[in-house]
Amino acid sequence: MRRIAAGNWKMNGTGAELGEIETLAARNTDSVEVVICPPATLLSRAADIAGPVLVGGQDCHAAESGAHTGDVSATMLKDAGASFVIVGHSERRADHGETDADIAAKAQAGLDAGLNVIICVGETLDEREAGRTLDVVGTQLAGSVPDSAASNTVVIAYEPVWAIGTGKVPSNDEIEEVHGHIRQLLTERFDTGAEMALLYGGSVKPSNAAEIFAVPHVNGALVGGASLKASDFGGIIDALNASD
Numbered sequence: 001m002r003r004i005a006a007g008n009w010k011m012n013g014t015g016a017e018l019g020e021i022e023t024l025a026a027r028n029t030d031s032v033e034v035v036i037c038p039p040a041t042l043l044s045r046a047a048d049i050a051g052p053v054l055v056g057g058q059d060c061h062a063a064e065s066g067a068h069t070g071d072v073s074a075t076m077l078k079d080a081g082a083s084f085v086i087v088g089h090s091e092r093r094a095d096h097g098e099t100d101a102d103i104a105a106k107a108q109a110g111l112d113a114g115l116n117v118i119i120c121v122g123e124t125l126d127e128r129e130a131g132r133t134l135d136v137v138g139t140q141l142a143g144s145v146p147d148s149a150a151s152n153t154v155v156i157a158y159e160p161v162w163a164i165g166t167g168k169v170p171s172n173d174e175i176e177e178v179h180g181h182i183r184q185l186l187t188e189r190f191d192t193g194a195e196m197a198l199l200y201g202g203s204v205k206p207s208n209a210a211e212i213f214a215v216p217h218v219n220g221a222l223v224g225g226a227s228l229k230a231s232d233f234g235g236i237i238d239a240l241n242a243s244d
């Protein structure tokens, strides 16, 4: 099973922050894949200094090239040195109205470009309180993950929207319930579904990472705020390395 610590810098970071990646590059990443997804403007510089740390994009367009002002294609991310791309983050779904079908097309573009693709799913607070979490996540998974997905190229990130940037984290039982459900759906649909890495994301910190990594079917984390500082992200990487 792959184990992955991925940092999503979101719209944060200029050249002044590249030192954080340089610090991470000096780390022993042992048996886990460490990925930093900086803004697209920093990708090629990040890739140049990242050493064993991998870099990824935060989104891509579904098309390879064309008249799409302001967008970046998966081929361009790959060319800039990326080996991963995140698609379907809840901030993209909310801010840009991305649908499951859009996300599946972006994911396929990432796969076609030879990237590893992290596909995000997760419920809002209203959906959780209405008891719809498993339905919502199941529907997103069915619509956002392309049929060509396999465990060596696709990673699923469960990010409850209400846990992102809030300091609120689901209980271990709640994480286990959703990850177990995702695992079951992936196993039913894909030959390699039992081996697809499942990341938890939402207010992961060095202080709660070990507990989260001990939850069944959690194979790593997608980290926002705490990935901006190499010392915090390093603590999360250490916790993943120390988990079974």
Ligand SMILES: O=C(CO)COP(=O)(O)O
Binding pocket: 008, 089, 159, 163, 164, 165, 166, 167, 201, 202, 203, 204, 222, 223, 224, 225, 226
């Ligand atoms: O959205 C996230 C990662 O993609 C999580 O963000 P935080 O770790 O800041 O809650």
